[in-house]
Amino acid sequence: MTTCVTGINREKAIQDLSKISVRGNEEGLIPAFGVLVQNLPANFWNLFSMKILQAAGKDLYEDAGGLLENAAAECGYHTGWGIVNSEEFKAVIGPMIQNAPEDVLHGAYAVFTAWGWANAEIVELVPGEKMVVRAYDYYESDVKDEFKPTKPFAYMIKGVCRAFMDIAYSDPYPNGFGKFKCEQTHGIELGDEYGEFVVTKA
Amino acid sequence: MSIELQTKQVFDSERMRHYLNGELSVLHCHHYSTLFTQLADDAQLLKGAKLLHEASAESFYPVLTKYYRENNVTSTEEKVAIAEQYYGFVGLGQVQLTLSDNGATAEMQHSHVDEGWIKKWGNREEPVNYIGQGFLAAAVAAINGNSTGSYSVKETQSIVAGAQTSQFTITKK
Numbered sequence: 001m002t003t004c005v006t007g008i009n010r011e012k013a014i015q016d017l018s019k020i021s022v023r024g025n026e027e028g029l030i031p032a033f034g035v036l037v038q039n040l041p042a043n044f045w046n047l048f049s050m051k052i053l054q055a056a057g058k059d060l061y062e063d064a065g066g067l068l069e070n071a072a073a074e075c076g077y078h079t080g081w082g083i084v085n086s087e088e089f090k091a092v093i094g095p096m097i098q099n100a101p102e103d104v105l106h107g108a109y110a111v112f113t114a115w116g117w118a119n120a121e122i123v124e125l126v127p128g129e130k131m132v133v134r135a136y137d138y139y140e141s142d143v144k145d146e147f148k149p150t151k152p153f154a155y156m157i158k159g160v161c162r163a164f165m166d167i168a169y170s171d172p173y174p175n176g177f178g179k180f181k182c183e184q185t186h187g188i189e190l191g192d193e194y195g196e197f198v199v200t201k202a
Numbered sequence: 203m204s205i206e207l208q209t210k211q212v213f214d215s216e217r218m219r220h221y222l223n224g225e226l227s228v229l230h231c232h233h234y235s236t237l238f239t240q241l242a243d244d245a246q247l248l249k250g251a252k253l254l255h256e257a258s259a260e261s262f263y264p265v266l267t268k269y270y271r272e273n274n275v276t277s278t279e280e281k282v283a284i285a286e287q288y289y290g291f292v293g294l295g296q297v298q299l300t301l302s303d304n305g306a307t308a309e310m311q312h313s314h315v316d317e318g319w320i321k322k323w324g325n326r327e328e329p330v331n332y333i334g335q336g337f338l339a340a341a342v343a344a345i346n347g348n349s350t351g352s353y354s355v356k357e358t359q360s361i362v363a364g365a366q367t368s369q370f371t372i373t374k375k
Contacts, residue, residue, distance in 0.1 A: 018213040018220075022229060027312040028290030028297070035231040036318050038293035042226040044261035044333075048238060048254055055248035064245070071237030079231040116228045119218035137217045139228055156234075 006106040007098035010121065013107060016092045017114035033082030042116075042139040049140075049155065050147045065155060072159025074177070080164055081173045083111050101168040102127060108164050109133070118157050118195070128169040133161050135195040141188035152184035154195050161197045178202065205280045207287035208273060222292070225265055232318025239315060239330050251332050255355070258336025259343075263350040266341060278345060285341040294334060299341065305353055306342045310334065310368040316361035325364050329357035335370065342372045351375075 022030055022039055030037040049068055056064035083089055084104055093107035106122055113119050118138035125131050140154040152158075162182040170176025179202055186196035212221045220227050242250035266285055275281055282299050289297050295313040299306055310316075315331040329335075335355040342353050352375055359369040 014218065015215070018215070018218075021211060022293070023209070024290040024293045024295075026296075028293065028295040029312055029314060029317070030293035033231075035233065036293070036314055036321070037229055037231055038235060038314050039220075039222065039227050039229050040292055040294075041222075041261045041265060042228045044257055045228065045230070045238075047261055048242070048257035051253040051257055052241065052245060052248065052250060055245070055250075055253060060248070064241075064248075067237075067241045067244075071234055071241065074237055075231050075234035078233050113218045114213075116213075116218065116220040116226075137219070139219065139226060142226075 006122075007103050008093065008096045008106040008110060010106070010110050010113075013092055013096065013110035014114045017088070017111055020088060020114075033079055033086050035079050035082055037079075042142070045156070046140060046143050049153070050143055053149075054147075061151075065151070068155035069159040069182075072156040073163045074159075076160030076163030077166055077177050078174075080108060080160070080167050084108055084167065105131070105164060105168050108167075112160065112164075117160065118154075120157065120195075129201065131161065131165055131199040133157070133197040133199070135188075135197070138188065138195060141195065144189045149187075149189050151190075152187040152195075153189045154184055154187060154197070157195060158182045158184050158197055161199050162202075165199045205275070205283050207284055207291055209291060223265075223269060225268075227292075232314060232321060235315055235333065236318045236322050236330075239319065239332060242332055243330065254332040255336040255339070256351070258333045259340040259350055260336075261340075262337050263340035263344055266344040270344065281345040282341075285345065289334075289337060289341075294337065297334075297338075299338070301342070301345070305372040305374050306338070308338050308370040308372065310361065310370075313361050313368050316368060319362050325362060327363050329360045329368075330362050331357060331360065331368060334368070338370055338372050348374075 052064050097103040109121050118135040120133050120135035123132050123134050162180040165180040166176045170179040180199050181202040182199045184197050186192040242254035296311040299308045319330050339353045339355050353372050356371045359365045361368045
């Protein structure tokens with residue numbers, strides 16, 4: 001069954017979740033959701049990705065891109081798990097969940113959006129099989145201003161998308177990582193209107 | 203403390219983006235930062251560690267110089283205090299910076315990258331905090347009114363290696 005019907009009130013969820021304020025504690029650290037968080041200039045992540053891909057050249061480009069995607073996938077898997085089991089998630093998204101894990105996934109994309117990773121939502125979901133996500137605005141596409149990628153550049157979104165499917169449909173955490181793969185089929189950085197990400201079984 | 207970092211966090215609900223003092227910012231976790239660090243470390247052929255250091259320095263330098271300019275922070279002491287507070291505010295750790303004739307020394311009581319690395323993989327002998335090194339290079343350059351890239355940083359002791367604190371020497375090139 002293909003579905004993107006959800007009980008999640010995305011607008012309200014984003015509005016509530018985006019208000020969460022983060023700042024370092026007296027040790028300069030931000031422990032949250034079972035991980036250490038940081039709040040860095042988005043430009044930093046883009047700059048390193050650009051630099052490493054440019055240095056990689058044609059021969060190592062795919063390898064470097066794969067490692068950038070994997071960094072995001074591990075981040076998405078562990079932090080995603082922490083988020084969907086957090087008090088904040090339960091308080092805001094919990095009451096809207098009618099159909100798990102699909103509504104949990106939709107809720108996770110509200111968090112994804114509220115945290116500034118991308119304005120992204122699920123547009124097609126075949127439970128346990130396939131998910132299509134569209135991102136209408138994302139910081140990774142900002143590279144187009146100074147670097148003209150010839151290939152999709154949204155490694156962070158790509159990695160997190162497959163990680164979220166692992167959380168929803170693979171073996172229970174922490175044993176379900178890497179069971180899905182993701183292809184980026186459209187990209188704002190390539191001149192498309194939006195980024196599109198298709199997740200299927202690996 | 204004589205000066206306190208002023209922060210304004212804004213969420214743009216049209217574009218769904220966060221801004222910290224007008225700069226686009228994004229939340230990520232230690233898995234992401236340490237895997238970027240590991241990628242940089244593994245890519246020795248591509249000088250990955252240097253690239254990560256440079257990306258850090260090039261992104262933090264304009265943040266600090268803009269802050270100093272817009273908030274009329276002119277004294278060296280206040281600039282140092284703001285850089286230290288900013289490092290902690292964004293979750294990178296706790297640092298004390300001491301300027302010297304030819305640069306500075308720095309000590310970190312806490313480090314997001316080192317402690318994140320230990321959480322993920324455990325200790326290791328070599329330094330891993332290329333992001334922190336880049337920040338320190340940017341901070342000393344911004345404080346002294348030099349251009350980005352004008353300082354080199356050597357990490358002489360590391361939390362990731364089991365030391366109580368990380369220590370750095372920042373030297374004018």
